[in-house]
Amino acid sequence: MKITTWNVNSVRLRLPLIEKFIAKMEPDVLCLQETKVVDDLFPAEAFANLGYTHQKFAGMKSYNGVAILSKLPFSTSGKMDWVGKEDCRHVEVTLDGGPEIHNFYIPAGGDVPDPAENDKFAHKLGFIDEMTTWSAGLKGGKKKRIILGDFNIAPSEADVWSHKQLLKVVSHTPIEVDRLAALAKAGDWIDAVRHLSSEDEKLFSWWSYRARDWTAADRGRRLDHIWVSPALKGSLEFVDILREARGWETPSDHVPVTLKLR
DNA sequence: ATGGTCGGTGTCCGA
Numbered sequence: 001m002k003i004t005t006w007n008v009n010s011v012r013l014r015l016p017l018i019e020k021f022i023a024k025m026e027p028d029v030l031c032l033q034e035t036k037v038v039d040d041l042f043p044a045e046a047f048a049n050l051g052y053t054h055q056k057f058a059g060m061k062s063y064n065g066v067a068i069l070s071k072l073p074f075s076t077s078g079k080m081d082w083v084g085k086e087d088c089r090h091v092e093v094t095l096d097g098g099p100e101i102h103n104f105y106i107p108a109g110g111d112v113p114d115p116a117e118n119d120k121f122a123h124k125l126g127f128i129d130e131m132t133t134w135s136a137g138l139k140g141g142k143k144k145r146i147i148l149g150d151f152n153i154a155p156s157e158a159d160v161w162s163h164k165q166l167l168k169v170v171s172h173t174p175i176e177v178d179r180l181a182a183l184a185k186a187g188d189w190i191d192a193v194r195h196l197s198s199e200d201e202k203l204f205s206w207w208s209y210r211a212r213d214w215t216a217a218d219r220g221r222r223l224d225h226i227w228v229s230p231a232l233k234g235s236l237e238f239v240d241i242l243r244e245a246r247g248w249e250t251p252s253d254h255v256p257v258t259l260k261l262r
Numbered sequence: 263a264t265g266g267t268c269g270g271t272g273t274c275c276g277a
Contacts (some may be wrong), residue, residue: 009277010269033277036270062270064277108277120276152277209267209277253268253277 001072002262003029003101005224007150007206007254011035011067015043017248022050025258026069027244029095033105033150036147043066046239066103066149067089072100099232099261104131104149113173121170124152128179135187138229145229147189150254152181152223155191158200159222171221189227190210192259196239206254207246214246226259235261 004027009030022030030052035042037059044055046048052069059065065088068077076094081087083136085219088215089105092105110120117139140143166172184191197203204220211219237260245255 013269034269062272093275108274211266251266 001098001185002027002258003016003031003146003148003261004224004258005103005150005226005254006256007033007149007224007252008021008104009036009252009254011065012037012041012043013250014252017251019046019050020248021242021245021256025240025256026259029101030067030069031101031103031104032067032069033065033094035059035067036062037065049069049250054093056091056093058091060088062258064088064105066105067102068093068103069247070095072098076232082130083123085123089127089169089207099144099228101147102145102147102149104129104147104151106151106153108148108152109170109176113118113168113175123170124170124176128176128183130196132183132186135183135189138187141229142231143229144152144231146226146232147187148226148257150223150226151180151225152221153177153179156194156199156223158202161204161217161219161221166221171223176181184227187227189229190230190233190236192226192236193239193257194229195224195233195239196236196259197228203241204243205241207255209253224254224257228261230262237262 054070057067074093094100107124110125112118115122205224207214240258
């Protein structure tokens with residue numbers, strides 16, 4: 001089974017690129033973030049025509065929005081609100097006879113890495129803390145689970161182009177990195193992408209739009225993640241971060257990250 | 263140290 005996470009930054013604008021990606025990678029399950037569309041206007045038919053007939057999405061006007069589009073059937077699905085906000089940052093499905101999949105869009109957190117000064121940063125930390133409590137409640141189970149999405153945090157030095165220059169930049173500050181580590185620990189989550197790569201290999205899934213040439217200095221960060229429960233550790237086969245998608249015409253600033261499981 | 267660019271149904275805000 002191949003499962004992909006991709007922050008597409010508008011599902012309607014990006015539809016041709018998503019089709020291009022599907023033709024190339026043929027994922028069984030496609031998890032999108034920042035769809036930026038209400039459910040009534042979600043391009044459900046376009047995905048159904050591509051074979052993704054099993055769908056769960058939750059969107060709002062202008063901001064956020066997540067979707068799970070699957071070729072494999074699921075009979076259980078849902079969505080949860082986090083930190084008391086109905087802002088469409090999570091959907092979940094349980095594939096028939098397969099894993100439970102949770103698709104997250106963690107808040108970006110604004111510019112100032114201080115929760116006392118910046119409500120958006122406080123929201124980000126609160127969101128992760130709530131995920132941590134939730135994960136701790138799942139612990140001990142032998143269930144096959146996947147959590148993935150745009151976590152908006154690049155945890156390790158190998159996940160950023162310059163550890164030193166990003167220490168005070170939201171996405172790589174020690175406070176966020178520590179919270180994310182606490183989340184991983186509470187749920188026994190395994191970072192599948194890092195597990196299948198070497199610890200010090202530079203891996204990026206996002207490059208800012210604010211650069212004349214995103215390839216020039218390769219100033220990327222790994223913000224998009226796929227984590228699995230211990231029950232799936234032995235099933236991890238390979239991972240693909242489709243860097244070339246950042247160079248496609250009218251790209252998202254994120255590229256798709258795909259995991260293959262046996 | 264600064265400012266740079268996207269997308270939305272927008273004339274700013276969030277990323």
